Amino acid sequence: MTTNPTHTTDPGAGRAGRREWTALSVLMLPLLLVSMDVSVLYFAIPAISADLEPSGTQQLWIFDIYAFVLAGLLMTMGSLGDRVGRRRLLLTGAVAFGAASLAAAYAQNAEMLIAARAVLGIGGATLMPSTLALVRTMFTDAAQRAKAIALWSTVMTAGVALGSVMSGILVEYFWWGSVFLVNLPAMVLLLVLGPLLLPESRDPAPGRFDWPSVPLSLAAVLPVIYGLKEIAADGWNVRYVVSITVGLLFAAVFVHRQRTIASPMISPALFKGRGFTPALSLNLVATFGMMGSAYFTTQYLQSVLDKSALEAALWALLPSVPIAVAAPTANQLVQKGVNRAYVVCTGFVTGAAGFGLLVLADSDSLWLVLAACGVLASGIAMVMSQMVDLAMGTVPVERAGSASSLMETGTEFGGALGMAVLGSIGTAVYHNTIPATAPAEARETLGGALASAARLPGETGETLAAAARDAFTDGMRAAALAAAILLLAAAAVALTALRGVRVREVTEAEKTAA
Numbered sequence: 001m002t003t004n005p006t007h008t009t010d011p012g013a014g015r016a017g018r019r020e021w022t023a024l025s026v027l028m029l030p031l032l033l034v035s036m037d038v039s040v041l042y043f044a045i046p047a048i049s050a051d052l053e054p055s056g057t058q059q060l061w062i063f064d065i066y067a068f069v070l071a072g073l074l075m076t077m078g079s080l081g082d083r084v085g086r087r088r089l090l091l092t093g094a095v096a097f098g099a100a101s102l103a104a105a106y107a108q109n110a111e112m113l114i115a116a117r118a119v120l121g122i123g124g125a126t127l128m129p130s131t132l133a134l135v136r137t138m139f140t141d142a143a144q145r146a147k148a149i150a151l152w153s154t155v156m157t158a159g160v161a162l163g164s165v166m167s168g169i170l171v172e173y174f175w176w177g178s179v180f181l182v183n184l185p186a187m188v189l190l191l192v193l194g195p196l197l198l199p200e201s202r203d204p205a206p207g208r209f210d211w212p213s214v215p216l217s218l219a220a221v222l223p224v225i226y227g228l229k230e231i232a233a234d235g236w237n238v239r240y241v242v243s244i245t246v247g248l249l250f251a252a253v254f255v256h257r258q259r260t261i262a263s264p265m266i267s268p269a270l271f272k273g274r275g276f277t278p279a280l281s282l283n284l285v286a287t288f289g290m291m292g293s294a295y296f297t298t299q300y301l302q303s304v305l306d307k308s309a310l311e312a313a314l315w316a317l318l319p320s321v322p323i324a325v326a327a328p329t330a331n332q333l334v335q336k337g338v339n340r341a342y343v344v345c346t347g348f349v350t351g352a353a354g355f356g357l358l359v360l361a362d363s364d365s366l367w368l369v370l371a372a373c374g375v376l377a378s379g380i381a382m383v384m385s386q387m388v389d390l391a392m393g394t395v396p397v398e399r400a401g402s403a404s405s406l407m408e409t410g411t412e413f414g415g416a417l418g419m420a421v422l423g424s425i426g427t428a429v430y431h432n433t434i435p436a437t438a439p440a441e442a443r444e445t446l447g448g449a450l451a452s453a454a455r456l457p458g459e460t461g462e463t464l465a466a467a468a469r470d471a472f473t474d475g476m477r478a479a480a481l482a483a484a485i486l487l488l489a490a491a492a493v494a495l496t497a498l499r500g501v502r503v504r505e506v507t508e509a510e511k512t513a514a
Contacts, residue, residue: 020139031128031155033186034184035163036160047175051176053110058114065117066117068121071412074221075402076218079315082398082402086130086202090127104117105177128405133201138199146331148383153384154324161320162317165313187483203398206398213254214265224243266402276403278494279388279405280345282498286347286384287384287410288418288421290376291415291416291417292421296426296479299472323378325348330386331386333387341495343496347381350376358376358476361476363472426476427475430474434471446472450468
């Protein structure tokens with residue numbers, strides 16, 4: 001077996017006991033709910049629209065404001081947690097998340113619901129980096145930390161899949177506000193048990209908090225995320241390209257400020273560790289593949305195979321099952337001495353194989369598509385769990401909040417980029433494949449084609465619908481081929497960039513602080 005140079009354990013590092021593992025289970029609650037809230041409105045939107053009667057623009061904001069605020073504030077909250085204390089920020093965020101959930105459940109109009117979703121985003125931005133930073137603090141033994149982070153990655157990924165299913169079930173039997181009320185018991189439990197089980201930790205010498213970096217980070221992140229999401233939804237448009245360009249310009253200003261001021265919000269020293277930058281970059285590629293595939297497979301299940309929204313969500317749960325095995329297995333391989341570079345490379349190759357199976361799909365390939373998604377999810381889970389562990393293991397404990405926020409911001413970018421790039425490839429193929437004689441609405445999107453087909457008589461409508469489904473499937477296959485090539489390239493990069501990279505050993509001062 002190959003000697004593993006990537007995972008060393010300080011012999012003197014304290015091992016976590018029952019208290020720390022119990023605390024980890026408590027931390028999983030907010031993490032699960034925050035990740036579920038990304039998709040929890042998938043089936044609640046029709047009921048909300050019937051009750052609150054939002055305009056088309058308001059409906060978009062109800063859905064998107066949570067993810068926008070979450071992505072924009074991750075870096076700010078991660079840095080703030082390093083300064084004021086991660087447990088304090090976590091508990092403050094739990095109060096905000098619970099209060100906003102209650103307000104959202106009983107919103108009387110669209111404006112109130114949009115505001116509540118924005119506050120949920122603020123709360124989520126405090127919870128996500130705090131949970132990962134506290135994992136880094138509680139588990140100073142490298143092997144135990146890797147196991148804890150594998151569980152963290154599994155819960156975060158599973159939450160997105162469970163959110164849509166839970167939404168469908170709750171809306172089926174209760175009213176739409178119930179999708180928010182389920183957050184309350186978990187937040188109460190966190191507020192009760194958190195002070196008893198979770199240690200407080202912070203950077204002992206953080207310096208002044210750089211408030212001008214807050215609006216700069218928002219101006220850098222939000223326009224890019226917005227532009228990428230809109231390109232995925234509507235295709236290329238000058239307005240969206242300008243938005244991305246503006247965000248990148250602000251990002252350049254933000255980076256310059258972090259490099260030149262005495263007390264930056266995000267320390268450039270984080271990137272000096274040999275493993276952090278590769279981990280951040282490869283994790284972004286992994287989320288690119290994960291979210292890019294979801295863009296197609298969710299539409300495939302609903303619009304190509306004609307499943308109801310709830311049926312599609314339940315079918316989509318099946319590929320999530322292997323995730324529970326893949327991340328822990330990758331961790332066990334590394335712990336047994338397999339070089340991390342080989343494990344990550346295998347994960348990317350497995351993900352590429354999943355995309356390869358998608359290339360073989362046609363417009364009636366339910367089980368093939370589900371198998372492809374399962375293989376893809378397994379590979380991506382292997383990569384993400386190892387990259388998060390590597391990133392958190394190569395930074396000092398005092399900067400754990402900033403490091404976790406950067407990883408999660410990269411995840412947001414990777415997901416948005418995957419949907420935009422792969423979605424654009426699929427859309428281009430769709431436009432070139434759909435018959436030129438089809439109505440204009442049908443030539444734009446699969447949804448438009450099915451709507452047009454429903455208005456046409458008999459065989460004419462059926463022919464248009466079949467052609468549109470075939471064209472969409474052709475686009476999915478082309479995007480899958482491009483994604484497979486990208487993941488194979490990432491596998492090659494992982495072999496070279498990660499070979500010989502070691503996590504840093506825990507210092508005596510850090511063990512004492514933890």
